[in-house]
Amino acid sequence: MEEENRELNPENGSGFTKQHQEEEEDHKVVKFLDSADSYLDLFDSLSSTLRQGWLELATARQSMGASRINRALFDLKYHNAATSLQVIQDDVKQPNFTLCKWVSTNNQNCSTEEAKFDEDELFEKNSTNAQLRYRGTSEIQEKSPESIGSKLTVVDQIQKERSKSLSMFGTLVSPKLRCAQISFETALDTLIEMANMRSSLLSAYDQVHKDMASTKG
Amino acid sequence: MYGFEALTFNIHGGYLEAIVRGYRSGLLTAADYNNLCQCETLDDIKMHLTATEYGPYLQNEPSPLHTTTIVEKCTLKLVDEYKHMLCQATEPLSTFLEYITYGHMIDNVVLIVTGTLHERDVQELLEKCHPLGMFDSIATLAVAQNMRELYRLVLVDTPLAPYFSECITSEDLDDMNIEIMRNTLYKAYLEDFYQFCQKLGGATAEIMSDLLAFEADRRAVNISINSIGTELTRDDRKKLYSNFGLLYPYGHEELAVCEDMDQVRGVMEKYPPYQPIFAKLSYGESQMLDKAFYEEEVKRLCLAFEQQFHYAVFFAYMRLKEQEIRNLMWVSECVAQNQKSRVHDSVVFIF
Numbered sequence: 071m072e073e074e075n076r077e078l079n080p081e082n083g084s085g086f087t088k089q090h091q092e093e094e095e096d097h098k099v100v101k102f103l104d105s106a107d108s109y110l111d112l113f114d115s116l117s118s119t120l121r122q123g124w125l126e127l128a129t130a131r132q133s134m135g136a137s138r139i140n141r142a143l144f145d146l147k148y149h150n151a152a153t154s155l156q157v158i159q160d161d162v163k164q165p166n167f168t169l170c171k172w173v174s175t176n177n178q179n180c181s182t183e184e185a186k187f188d189e190d191e192l193f194e195k196n197s198t199n200a201q202l203r204y205r206g207t208s209e210i211q212e213k214s215p216e217s218i219g220s221k222l223t224v225v226d227q228i229q230k231e232r233s234k235s236l237s238m239f240g241t242l243v244s245p246k247l248r249c250a251q252i253s254f255e256t257a258l259d260t261l262i263e264m265a266n267m268r269s270s271l272l273s274a275y276d277q278v279h280k281d282m283a284s285t286k287g
Numbered sequence: 288m289y290g291f292e293a294l295t296f297n298i299h300g301g302y303l304e305a306i307v308r309g310y311r312s313g314l315l316t317a318a319d320y321n322n323l324c325q326c327e328t329l330d331d332i333k334m335h336l337t338a339t340e341y342g343p344y345l346q347n348e349p350s351p352l353h354t355t356t357i358v359e360k361c362t363l364k365l366v367d368e369y370k371h372m373l374c375q376a377t378e379p380l381s382t383f384l385e386y387i388t389y390g391h392m393i394d395n396v397v398l399i400v401t402g403t404l405h406e407r408d409v410q411e412l413l414e415k416c417h418p419l420g421m422f423d424s425i426a427t428l429a430v431a432q433n434m435r436e437l438y439r440l441v442l443v444d445t446p447l448a449p450y451f452s453e454c455i456t457s458e459d460l461d462d463m464n465i466e467i468m469r470n471t472l473y474k475a476y477l478e479d480f481y482q483f484c485q486k487l488g489g490a491t492a493e494i495m496s497d498l499l500a501f502e503a504d505r506r507a508v509n510i511s512i513n514s515i516g517t518e519l520t521r522d523d524r525k526k527l528y529s530n531f532g533l534l535y536p537y538g539h540e541e542l543a544v545c546e547d548m549d550q551v552r553g554v555m556e557k558y559p560p561y562q563p564i565f566a567k568l569s570y571g572e573s574q575m576l577d578k579a580f581y582e583e584e585v586k587r588l589c590l591a592f593e594q595q596f597h598y599a600v601f602f603a604y605m606r607l608k609e610q611e612i613r614n615l616m617w618v619s620e621c622v623a624q625n626q627k628s629r630v631h632d633s634v635v636f637i638f
Contacts, residue, residue: 121626125621125624128617128624129574129632131616131620132577132613132616132617132620132633133577135394136616137394137397137398137415137416137417138398142412142414142415143407146406146407147406229516233517237462238405240401240462240465240469241462241463241517242466242510242513242517242519243513244512245513245573245574246574
């Protein structure tokens with residue numbers, strides 16, 4: 071293939087351009103396949119995390135009793151969602167999804183409805199910390215302030231919010247219920263990663279498809 | 288005085304002791320659990336249970352089954368057996384049998400109050416209540432805004448009234464208050480039951496003291512572990528421990544200041560009856576603690592049947608039946624979630 075290119079245009083750059091083009095096409099196909107592989111890995115990871123979460127919930131029910139963990143205790147009072155999803159669409163073809171955990175009512179992007187919150191001070195602190203959004207625990211370390219004291223404050227706040235979410239089942243809950251909560255939180259993070267990966271996958275597929283169409287044309 | 292129960296017990300209690308020993312022989316064996324653990328679907332579980340004493344309660348249930356249906360029907364059997372014993376019992380056995388249900392009554396009260404706080408429909412909450420803990424005015428709980436109203440409007444006419452003296456406030460009910468109310472009520476109930484058994488004397492007092500002391504100690508451990516990392520202060524935590532049991536008072540002092548599982552282990556390992564329980568756990572682990580406690584409880588409950596002419600057999604039977612229902616719930620959940628490899632994590636064999 072390379073010899074053919076040199077015979078056609080031995081001295082100018084068009085042979086090199088064609089080679090470069092082919093390399094780019096190969097790169098796009100590899101990117102597509104990588105995205106597909108990552109997507110399937112995330113799918114497996116999500117499946118196993120959810121299985122673990124459901125089993126931990128059943129274990130917590132076994133420990134605390136069926137009267138303490140059942141859907142009749144879900145809180146139907148109006149309250150803001152502890153977690154919301156932001157869709158950033160800089161590129162129309164590849165939207166980016168970000169999870170906003172324990173967000174402030176001041177953050178209009180994440181909450182457009184009015185709500186009364188007793189912990190305004192807590193959430194004002196959160197909103198000044200460069201919008202506390204993260205995908206998984208690794209980003210907590212990236213986004214949180216450098217000083218150890220501030221890091222501990224963020225972790226404490228997160229713990230408080232987690233306990234608040236669980237309070238519908240009571241204040242003194244089994245550690246197994248807390249483990250189930252962590253598992254479902256991890257599953258949510260994985261879902262967002264899957265959404266981003268799928269977005270990347272579809273974008274890579276479009277590019278490959280376009281290249282194939284232009285090659286045939 | 289000990290030993291003379293044989294002369295008079297059978298006059299009033301002989302029939303019911305025979306009945307409860309008959310019920311005991313109907314509890315599921317290890318062979319039954321092995322069959323259940325090999326089931327692929329909930330319908331298979333239903334088929335196996337139809338061949339046991341649960342048969343009449345499950346055979347007409349339509350498919351597809353749900354785990355809650357299996358638990359409800361099995362609980363119905365327990366309720367029928369209890370009611371049969373209660374209607375045949377004379378004093379003081381009838382009061383003893385009623386004491387066994389006060390724990391469920393407390394759970395039902397807390398369920399209704401919590402559900403109402405969360406704006407749930409009262410009818411839906413009543414369906415979730417344990418049938419052994421029902422009383423006439425339970426639906427009226429939904430109108431109370433604070434504990435004082437709860438007591439004045441509803442609970443003053445129930446057996447739980449004496450247990451409310453320590454937790455009556457005019458503060459509005461919220462999640463923390465309700466949790467403290469639950470544990471304070473249960474503490475008062477256990478202490479009252481303990482005193483009642485002491486008054487009965489004889490083998491009943493001896494065996495029930497051991498069983499209730501174990502219950503109080505287990506509750507103290509669970510409260511300590513569950514309150515780690517919460518806003519419950521050390522003093523408030525200590526107030527929730529019962530004033531009897533092997534851990535009272537020095538174990539309670541140490542448990543009140545524990546900040547993690549290893550510290551709890553350190554406290555409990557000083558007490559020889561609890562050393563084997565914590566020896567089964569690895570450091571930092573609390574996952575298998577419940578199963579270890581249930582196994583110890585089942586061992587003690589089975590020993591109650593080794594003696595005659597006492598009321599502890601009734602308490603032991605009710606608790607063993609509840610353990611059996613917990614086992615069935617766990618097996619059903621594992622089968623429904625296709626997690627059969629984990630089925631032995633929480634099943635406690637009785638025989």
